[in-house]
Amino acid sequence: MNLLRKILLPVVPVYYFITWLRNKLYDFGIKKSISYDFPVIAVGNLSVGGTGKSPMIEYLIRLLKDKVMLATLSRGYKRETKGFQLVQINSAAKDIGDEPLQFKTKFKNVMVAVDADRRNGILNLRNQEINPEVILLDDAYQHRKVKAGFYILLTPYYDLYCNDIVLPTGNLREPRSGASRADIIIVTKCPNTISSELKSSIEKKLNIKRNQVLLFSTIDYSLDIISGSKKRSISSLKDTSFTLVTGIANPKPLLEYYSSLGLKFNHLNYPDHHNFTDVELNRLKEHSCIVTTEKDYVRLASNFSEGALWYQPIEMKFISDQDTFDAKILEYIKK
Template sequence: MKFLRFILFPIVPFYYVITWFRNVLFDKGWLASKSYDFPIICVGNLSTGGTGKTPMVEYLIRLLKDDVKLATLSRGYGRQSKGFQLGGANTNASILGDEPFQFYNSFSEDITVAVDANRQEGIANLLQLTNKPEVILLDDAFQHRKVKAGFNILLSTYDNRYTKDFVLPTGNLREPKSGAKRANLIIITKCPENLAEADKQKIITEIKPLANQQVFFSWISYSDNVYSENKTIALDQLGEDFKLVTGIANAKPLVSFLKLKNLKFEHLNFKDHHDFLSSEVEYLSKYKCIITTEKDYMRLKTEVSLQGKLFYLPIKMVIDNSSKFDTIIKTYALN
């Protein structure tokens, strides 16, 4: 894969120019971008994935759900349905996609969860609801320039910051680094929990934020327990006979966390948003205990052969200087 990316390097300038010129057309108003008269917060990245968008959206849901009528709007990547779909009692990961279904599964009593590849149409449909939202969270929509969100949050991982990356196909960037200027907040995610202030300042200098931008740092907090629909097991009670199954962009932090707990396990790693085949489910059913991410759990929990042996490990995003971050978000969303 690395070799293929290397030999494709001559394509990089063409991809760069195309995506750069597209942004120029939107910036100049030559391509239409629709604005709205109510708060819309966009969460996204410049890279191809694995920056922590889902825990960031969940952080925002917890922050805002008690104060406003809130909705999430996602593309619904990997779903089998088409067009606009709302989370409801009969929906599942194949209808909403795994991440939106995770939002619905966790917060259905507090928010509206919707998916639509066309974000303008998705917003229009949400506004037709009897209980229409007062604030919309756009999930993974930083490059969806046809909607002009009032507030943009850009995520970039500590180990693979956009400032040190290239555009596709050699690098992981969906657009040039200059796209970061559209962000109101830049969050460096998946940091070491005790990142030194000197290291933070070094990264901020590297990013060179604009006068209207602020940089925050965050890390992932893992639960001490794994969960199924009706059972909870402490991590230190798992023993050595379990299979770790992941279908996410970057499983390394999770693997490292479990190894630091001195847990012994086999790891079966799939591509992001993997749609598990019946043969793969049959193989997994031979194990007594299967640990997976909450996102993967949304795709696997209906498999009868895995019930009673499938568990997920919840995570939360922790933001350094969270009181300042929370104030910024609430000032925008509630005023």
């Protein structure tokens, strides 16, 4: 915890009360939420950054894209445009955000949109010529003007929300009691070897309700890295020294994974969703081999020739009970 956060500790009760009161006003119907007569699934977290929302959205896309007309709606964090935007394959990350562009690049037939106003975004999506039957809301757990029909809450294994406090000293966007709105809670980025005893311990700490389902997932790293149409194995990096560039909330799991493979690399760490300046880009171009994350790649790729910049694909993988998750989602949609 840095010094500024410690200094701001007296502000924590104020922030806690404001966010708690806001939730109660929505709970009691004093502030109005809009619900819908079609499936809306919200994915989010209680803490800021780095819980694995994008891999979760991509998992849901893979599960649903061949079964229903599907759309995703994101805020489009740090984009330079305003209002509703439909994402196209040739869109620029600065106009629609890196994660929405990542979704569209990987799933070309899925409708992807951005709008900070989720109500307006849903309205615009439903007014499209091709009408989505299911909408996935990315990072919308605290967006209570919309009442989703199904909530998925993510919390990382190394930073459970039950061990944290609200901003500005802690990392929670709202009090821990907000977890009660979730239908499914997923502990993400777990070690593959997590024991049944530890799972049970975490379940008690999180105080899972009877109507909630708790699941555990991990990060599945592809054995290949990609640059445009090119692929090469991660093992080929053992013979060279490369630069790892990250602009994500928490690069620690990737660093640990590469270190476990015995890879030798220089790590350049930037803030989450970092917009690279011309000076920074020119400095990066001095490196002979750069590996980055998929989210960073969509922001950087247009500045590099194919083969000069590579990205590490990842997927979310359930440690167990994947069928339980899939069945819950499909059951909700069928209703």
